[in-house]
Amino acid sequence: MSRANDAYVAEAAGRLFRAYQRQCVKADADTLFGVLNATHSLNDKLKNATGADFHQFQEFMALKALRNLTHHVEEVRANVRVVPMTGISDLSVLCILRRDQVERAIEGTVEKRRESTRAACATKFHWYGLAVNINPCLFNFMVHAYEMLGKEGVDIPEDAVRDFETSYIFESENGYPHFIDGRISSGASNISKILTSIAAEMPGV
Numbered sequence: 001m002s003r004a005n006d007a008y009v010a011e012a013a014g015r016l017f018r019a020y021q022r023q024c025v026k027a028d029a030d031t032l033f034g035v036l037n038a039t040h041s042l043n044d045k046l047k048n049a050t051g052a053d054f055h056q057f058q059e060f061m062a063l064k065a066l067r068n069l070t071h072h073v074e075e076v077r078a079n080v081r082v083v084p085m086t087g088i089s090d091l092s093v094l095c096i097l098r099r100d101q102v103e104r105a106i107e108g109t110v111e112k113r114r115e116s117t118r119a120a121c122a123t124k125f126h127w128y129g130l131a132v133n134i135n136p137c138l139f140n141f142m143v144h145a146y147e148m149l150g151k152e153g154v155d156i157p158e159d160a161v162r163d164f165e166t167s168y169i170f171e172s173e174n175g176y177p178h179f180i181d182g183r184i185s186s187g188a189s190n191i192s193k194i195l196t197s198i199a200a201e202m203p204g205v
Helices: 003-025 029-050 058-073 099-107 111-124 135-151 158-174 188-201
Strands: 081-084 093-098 126-128 131-133
Touching (some): 003 158, 029 135, 058 099, 058 111, 058 135, 093 099, 099 111, 099 131, 111 135, 131 188, 135 158
Antiparallel strands (some): 081 093, 093 131
């Protein structure tokens, strides 16, 4: 990479990790919008600088569909809810979108990527009736991004990546997996009813 490209990628990487930190600490519709746009921006700069491309990850393809919907078509601000986890899972919160909105994101994908995007969303998002939990997908994408940036020699600003990197190193040192499943393993049918009722209360478009 040239020095300029190296700096641009590092800045974009820092922006993504800062946006994700805000999403984790105090999530709202604006933080989600910020994360989705930061993933897209970083991929463009990384691809131009190194040839590396997040499209190899299904998590990115699923999130990109949401990014394109929110960036070009409609708002998800009133349709996003982060709620306390009420079952057993390896994530403490859920980030809920309405099913119909996710389906519109898939249908809005360019035709050549639509079926692969549909498969990515089906696999990487968790579907509960009218509700779709995207948090495990987002979490796992951040792991992929961190690992790819390291492989490509991108120097992520320390203030942006410190908390994420500390957790990653702790997991490595203790033999814990970096990726999560994020599915609810207790009372799933009841959880589905609860999340469906939450999604039903969210304003549609």
